[in-house]
Amino acid sequence: MDLMEKIVSLAKRRGFIYPGSEIYGGLAGFYDFGPLGAELKFNIKQSWWKMMVLERDDVVGINASTIMSPKAWEASGHVAGFSDPLIECKKCHRRFRDDRKPDRESVRCADGNHDFMPSRNFNLMFKTCVGPVEDDSSMAYLRPETAGGIFVNFKNVLDSTRLKIPFGIAQIGRAFRNEINPRDFIFRTREFEQMELEYFVRPPRVRGGEDDACFKEWVDKRLGWYEAIGLKNIHPREQAPEERAHYSKATVDIEYDFPFGRNEIEGIANRGDFDLKAHAKEGDLLSYFDDETGKRFVPYVIEPSAGVERILLALLCDAYHEEGDRVILKLHPHLAPYKVAVFPLLANKPKLVERAREIYQNLKLAASRYSFPLAWDARGNIGKRYYSQDEIGTPWCVTVDFETLENNTVTVRDRDTAKQERTAAGELVSYFIQKLNIS
Numbered sequence: 001m002d003l004m005e006k007i008v009s010l011a012k013r014r015g016f017i018y019p020g021s022e023i024y025g026g027l028a029g030f031y032d033f034g035p036l037g038a039e040l041k042f043n044i045k046q047s048w049w050k051m052m053v054l055e056r057d058d059v060v061g062i063n064a065s066t067i068m069s070p071k072a073w074e075a076s077g078h079v080a081g082f083s084d085p086l087i088e089c090k091k092c093h094r095r096f097r098d099d100r101k102p103d104r105e106s107v108r109c110a111d112g113n114h115d116f117m118p119s120r121n122f123n124l125m126f127k128t129c130v131g132p133v134e135d136d137s138s139m140a141y142l143r144p145e146t147a148g149g150i151f152v153n154f155k156n157v158l159d160s161t162r163l164k165i166p167f168g169i170a171q172i173g174r175a176f177r178n179e180i181n182p183r184d185f186i187f188r189t190r191e192f193e194q195m196e197l198e199y200f201v202r203p204p205r206v207r208g209g210e211d212d213a214c215f216k217e218w219v220d221k222r223l224g225w226y227e228a229i230g231l232k233n234i235h236p237r238e239q240a241p242e243e244r245a246h247y248s249k250a251t252v253d254i255e256y257d258f259p260f261g262r263n264e265i266e267g268i269a270n271r272g273d274f275d276l277k278a279h280a281k282e283g284d285l286l287s288y289f290d291d292e293t294g295k296r297f298v299p300y301v302i303e304p305s306a307g308v309e310r311i312l313l314a315l316l317c318d319a320y321h322e323e324g325d326r327v328i329l330k331l332h333p334h335l336a337p338y339k340v341a342v343f344p345l346l347a348n349k350p351k352l353v354e355r356a357r358e359i360y361q362n363l364k365l366a367a368s369r370y371s372f373p374l375a376w377d378a379r380g381n382i383g384k385r386y387y388s389q390d391e392i393g394t395p396w397c398v399t400v401d402f403e404t405l406e407n408n409t410v411t412v413r414d415r416d417t418a419k420q421e422r423t424a425a426g427e428l429v430s431y432f433i434q435k436l437n438i439s
């Protein structure tokens with residue numbers, strides 16, 4: 001099995017990720033996140049939100065609806081241009097992205113080689129109807145990115161807060177793209193979550209260089225975040241001018257070395273004043289009045305835009321380790337779905353089980369205050385339980401043994417070193433708070 005196969009299998013078996021609508025034969029490009037996947041996703045989003053919003057005075061968050069007026073997507077250029085080149089085989093009518101022609105062996109045509117029609121553009125936005133009448137007048141789109149919801153609320157946020165330029169508006173939410181060929185597990189799906197920040201700065205004519213400096217700062221900050229969550233093998237790559245969107249002054253992709261190749265997990269772009277100008281119906285509707293200088297202008301915007309699923313997949317690939325027949329998911333403790341597992345040394349000794357249960361309940365009470373999830377396990381033997389927790393990335397296991405009954409100490413085993421140390425059961429809360437660096 002190659003690494004991707006192992007990860008797909010682990011993800012399903014242990015409840016990280018299931019194929020969407022599986023009992024109905026699946027639906028290509030859609031996945032469901034199980035109990036552990038939901039926690040991992042939540043932790044990624046929480047870590048992002050903490051860095052991008054909570055720890056800053058100059059950024060606020062919003063939560064806009066996924067369906068917006070179709071006029072917004074016309075103004076932003078998505079109706080006309082959010083498309084990929086598509087080719088269709090005349091014989092089998094299968095469709096592919098033109099820039100990623102199928103390899104003839106893996107996706108063969110029913111009678112030999114494909115015979116493609118000329119390439120055409122395929123718009124990736126999903127359409128739906130709003131209200132009880134289904135016609136052109138009720139047609140709307142599921143948002144293909146979250147940024148649109150930020151731009152259309154630019155004025156609302158300015159009017160309802162006391163933000164002064166430079167400032168940012170952040171959002172985490174679902175985005176939908178009718179990808180021609182979803183692929184590589186959760187790397188390219190048709191429904192996913194984005195974490196986006198639009199950071200507004202003075203344009204060059206008002207304060208030359210502010211946008212460039214800010215762009216560089218955000219690239220560094222975002223790289224710092226990946227380092228902080230322990231993701232290795234990432235590479236910033238500056239897009240060449242011919243690769244960039246026409247409005248972009250500079251774009252850096254943050255790429256990860258996936259088993260299927262180096263690919264983008266986040267894009268950071270200096271989008272200039274394109275978006276606010278596109279959405280501004282009247283002259284200065286989406287502009288900013290700078291009371292320092294007495295000038296009104298349309299800000300430039302720096303956009304770090306990341307995909308939750310791609311980061312999650314990168315984290316799984318990076319964390320996956322095999323040692324002999326043990327699989328260890330070396331996730332950063334802040335991201336691990338469970339922080340601690342508690343179990344009795346032997347499941348058939350009622351006194352041990354009872355004491356372990358007590359310790360678990362006490363820890364659970366404290367853990368809920370600091371929101372770190374705990375696991376309880378009393379199945380099989382202790383070796384199997386360690387194996388099972390290692391495989392889902394639980395950083396620490398607490399074992400209650402006969403010595404606990406005598407002196408109230410427990411062993412704490414570290415996932416990465418497999419080393420054990422004895423600690424007083426009464427001090428476990430402060431022990432983990434310190435380990436997790438939370439308070």
Ligand code: ATP
Pocket residue numbers: 145177179186187188189190191192194264265266267305306307308309310311
């Ligand atoms: P790609 O070139 O791979 O299609 P993109 O450049 O169109 O990606 P952006 O529009 O910049 O992607 O979206 C920002 C982020 O959203 C990406 O870096 C990625 O993490 C995520 N993303 C985009 N499309 C998908 C998708 N189909 N499935 C999962 N995540 C996605």
